[in-house]
Amino acid sequence: MAENKKIIYMDNAATTAVRKEVLDVMLPYFSEHYGNPSSIHSVGRDAKRAVEAARKQVAAALGAQPQEIYFTAGGSESDNWAIRSAAEMLEKKGKHIITSSIEHHAVLHTCEYLEKYRGYRITYLPVDEGGLVNPQDVKNAIADDTVLISIMAANNEIGTLEPIAEIGKIAKAAGVLFHTDAVQAVGAIPIDVNALNVDLLSLSAHKFHGPKGVGALYIRKGVRMNNLIFGGAQERNLRAGTENLASIVGLGKAIEIAVAELPEYTVKLTKLRDELINGILAEIPDVRLNGDHAHRLPGNVNVSVRYIEGESLLMRLDLLGVEGSSGSACTSGSLDPSHVLLAIGLPHEIAHGSLRLSLGIGNTEEDVQYVLKVLPDVVKDLRAMSPLTRPACFA
Amino acid sequence: MAENKKIIYMDNAATTAVRKEVLDVMLPYFSEHYGNPSSIHSVGRDAKRAVEAARKQVAAALGAQPQEIYFTAGGSESDNWAIRSAAEMLEKKGKHIITSSIEHHAVLHTCEYLEKYRGYRITYLPVDEGGLVNPQDVKNAIADDTVLISIMAANNEIGTLEPIAEIGKIAKAAGVLFHTDAVQAVGAIPIDVNALNVDLLSLSAHKFHGPKGVGALYIRKGVRMNNLIFGGAQERNLRAGTENLASIVGLGKAIEIAVAELPEYTVKLTKLRDELINGILAEIPDVRLNGDHAHRLPGNVNVSVRYIEGESLLMRLDLLGVEGSSGSACTSGSLDPSHVLLAIGLPHEIAHGSLRLSLGIGNTEEDVQYVLKVLPDVVKDLRAMSPLTRPACFA
Amino acid sequence: MYSEKVMDHFEHPRNVGEIADASGTGTVGNARCGDIMKMDIKVENNIITDVKFKTFGCCAAVATSSMATEMVKGKSVEEALQLTNKAVAEALDGLPAVKIHCSLLAEEAIHAALEDYHKKHPQGE
Amino acid sequence: MYSEKVMDHFEHPRNVGEIADASGTGTVGNARCGDIMKMDIKVENNIITDVKFKTFGCCAAVATSSMATEMVKGKSVEEALQLTNKAVAEALDGLPAVKIHCSLLAEEAIHAALEDYHKKHPQGE
Numbered sequence A, B: 001m002a003e004n005k006k007i008i009y010m011d012n013a014a015t016t017a018v019r020k021e022v023l024d025v026m027l028p029y030f031s032e033h034y035g036n037p038s039s040i041h042s043v044g045r046d047a048k049r050a051v052e053a054a055r056k057q058v059a060a061a062l063g064a065q066p067q068e069i070y071f072t073a074g075g076s077e078s079d080n081w082a083i084r085s086a087a088e089m090l091e092k093k094g095k096h097i098i099t100s101s102i103e104h105h106a107v108l109h110t111c112e113y114l115e116k117y118r119g120y121r122i123t124y125l126p127v128d129e130g131g132l133v134n135p136q137d138v139k140n141a142i143a144d145d146t147v148l149i150s151i152m153a154a155n156n157e158i159g160t161l162e163p164i165a166e167i168g169k170i171a172k173a174a175g176v177l178f179h180t181d182a183v184q185a186v187g188a189i190p191i192d193v194n195a196l197n198v199d200l201l202s203l204s205a206h207k208f209h210g211p212k213g214v215g216a217l218y219i220r221k222g223v224r225m226n227n228l229i230f231g232g233a234q235e236r237n238l239r240a241g242t243e244n245l246a247s248i249v250g251l252g253k254a255i256e257i258a259v260a261e262l263p264e265y266t267v268k269l270t271k272l273r274d275e276l277i278n279g280i281l282a283e284i285p286d287v288r289l290n291g292d293h294a295h296r297l298p299g300n301v302n303v304s305v306r307y308i309e310g311e312s313l314l315m316r317l318d319l320l321g322v323e324g325s326s327g328s329a330c331t332s333g334s335l336d337p338s339h340v341l342l343a344i345g346l347p348h349e350i351a352h353g354s355l356r357l358s359l360g361i362g363n364t365e366e367d368v369q370y371v372l373k374v375l376p377d378v379v380k381d382l383r384a385m386s387p388l389t390r391p392a393c394f395a
Numbered sequence C, D: 001m002y003s004e005k006v007m008d009h010f011e012h013p014r015n016v017g018e019i020a021d022a023s024g025t026g027t028v029g030n031a032r033c034g035d036i037m038k039m040d041i042k043v044e045n046n047i048i049t050d051v052k053f054k055t056f057g058c059c060a061a062v063a064t065s066s067m068a069t070e071m072v073k074g075k076s077v078e079e080a081l082q083l084t085n086k087a088v089a090e091a092l093d094g095l096p097a098v099k100i101h102c103s104l105l106a107e108e109a110i111h112a113a114l115e116d117y118h119k120k121h122p123q124g125e
Ligand SMILES: Cc1ncc(COP(=O)(O)O)c(C=O)c1O
Pocket: A240, A241, A242, A243, B013, B073, B074, B075, B076, B077, B079, B104, B106, B152, B154, B155, B156, B181, B183, B184, B204, B205, B206, B213, B215
């Protein structure tokens, strides 16, 4: 169980390994071509060219124009920036924002800040038992003072793909800005900002085999923004700070590869995913699949295993070399389990027993078979230790 | 003049090359130990340990406690966060901030935002002809509603070291929070947050041979802060976003080395700096040194060369393989030259002709000699092309 | 984050199970909060001769349950009542700050089992 | 950021200097804004036979000065008056957006020199 055990990494929704091709293009930008892109001498111009080349790669991946891409320090910053700035620039029009109850905390906590400190009114739309937002609910929620709709493209916990295209159409017809947190979607499903009628889109490199700590915000031409970070004239004066050169280069390469490989990726991961889901449901009693099955990220498996607690489950798997994650309260240090699992209607006690296995390009058929081999025993073991039983627990 | 020319990089105040020892410790954190520090499985715990080790290195370098160090995406974010959040948390006490007229734009533009959008009153203290803030001015500016003093430790353009210890004492006596932008100071002069009575301190790794796009904010224990970036529970709930793992590891190593080498660095760079300054002043007529000579960063040379314009000067040097920077308007895309040079009293026409050569650990005696060899001719050449002459220009 | 002792007790929990003719049983916590601990004790001549637990909860909950059973086994009822969550956490070489609340359950479960024992055996047997 | 043509004219500016017996001289811009351009022209039989410039300014200012002198040399006064900043910028294979204002100075300097020539030579010589 110790030193040389094989690691089966199934936590790709948390973060991914930087791919070799990506690291290779990044390396020269640390110690050789290390210029500040704002410097006008040759060393600086080299760096500037690299940043602009990456901007083109990101734009191409999203069907956007290069000047609509702004580099940030990751998905959280992009979300914060989009929501705070869009809201601030439209304060005179109104102070109402529509979002969903299953957004990432980067969206939810920003909305809560605006609610608490800045007098905004936030509508948190409910979702159905699969985690889907109903576009009609979005439409109904739009009021005269609505300045922004923010609905994620794909949920990070249960993998549900939201009806972004429909919501985009509704937002456009109503003349309301539309932001989507596409941190889990980019590199996993096709994204075209124009087809989707998206005005603002957040992405983060480390979710598709780029480096951590770098992301981007797509800002449709014409959308007025303020800075979240003030200072130098970088990023067309809208996001200050010396550019994260090597990481930006890595982001460009990573998104280029991810989009190129998307068809292959989708087929491979969907197959592994469904094998894993079906295997778990077949082998283990009292397990439910969380998230919509039809509208689902290719790599996402999320199940609730009754009578046992998620952290214990994932730590047992960890001891066997299988790395997953859980919506259990105990993994977050709070007492409540994941807000997403509660929002799809799971009782607390079931939500606590959830397990997410998020597949990535590194996973194989053998990995899936291994998990299907060990998981039932782990569950049996933990259930034997559990004071809960079928009738007792779910009163 | 073309392909294989040697590059003499003297723009270390803009950014520095990542040192080999730093890149070496970063490398494993891209594709091998790539975990998300928030994941509780073994891959995540590995990552977490690396982040906490780096936090200790940063704390040790500043005389701080590890839990007082918060990682950010760089100097600009740290400055923005410190000022906006400190201000927001003390809004009930008052809305007055004291800063100086020679701060970095990350500080100035944040203050201007608070002034314009949030009803703050900002005092921009003047500086003397050397760029020094007078501590007495700080003291006099403190009012009942003063919530923050933000004065930089070292100026990025003219290298002036501000009397931070005195200002810290005054701030402490008055019970006002004290932030210092130490982006240029860390790794270049000794810094101890307790000796200096600093409550908040910004730093950025790429100024001392760490990677770009990562920095830290020191927040003294007990100082109440809000988030600039909301979301996950990273950085003790105060700065969301998956940690920039490899870069944080690099920051830790870079600051550790920089502080260890400080005595050696200081001696070496001060010598090179003074040789360069004295050589320039001796060889070229109508040149002035900008910034205080006695209180000056070891690596900073900043001169104004009359009758010629800075961008031309630095592009000529670039063609000869010497990389510097300028406070000329033309390097920033605005019409006004550097606000720092204007604040120390230079007329526009002289400020336009400024040249900054910022030395670093890579520079040698030969570099300095080379610059002293080529610079006089470049100046002569450009002056021959200039319509300005001694009497005509400075009316 | 967890000490080796915690992981050892998590991986190899001691005294898992139930006691058919328990002298006392305590159940604390609730599934809503993600932690339930049930403890059975067997008391003979005022000495806890056997103890078993079942736990629904995180690593820390499992490990503290396991450690607590080891710590009370062989003790007198009075000694067992002295057991604090702090002592359990210390015996495990510490717990992460966010997990301290789990160690409370172990203390509570033992107290609840002893209380149940006292209720059922008002005269001490 | 700068085209090769711009860098070529910056590194090897054409027609730098002054004309002792210039037919006309124009000086535009000011040092406060970081750009001054002075242009001397020699006109013979309505043809610009010689032109020299001096410039205080950035790369773009130097390159546009140099290019503009090349473009008007040998032209008639009327043709020279047609020279636009756009044509100068195009001849340099473009300029960065923030530098377009520099190319204005070249056009203005030529116009100023020609105006001076006209003032000094009301009858065309
Ligand atoms: C004094 C000072 N403050 C802040 C910054 C901003 O740091 P960064 O570019 O890492 O955001 C810089 C450098 O660019 C600086 O020199």
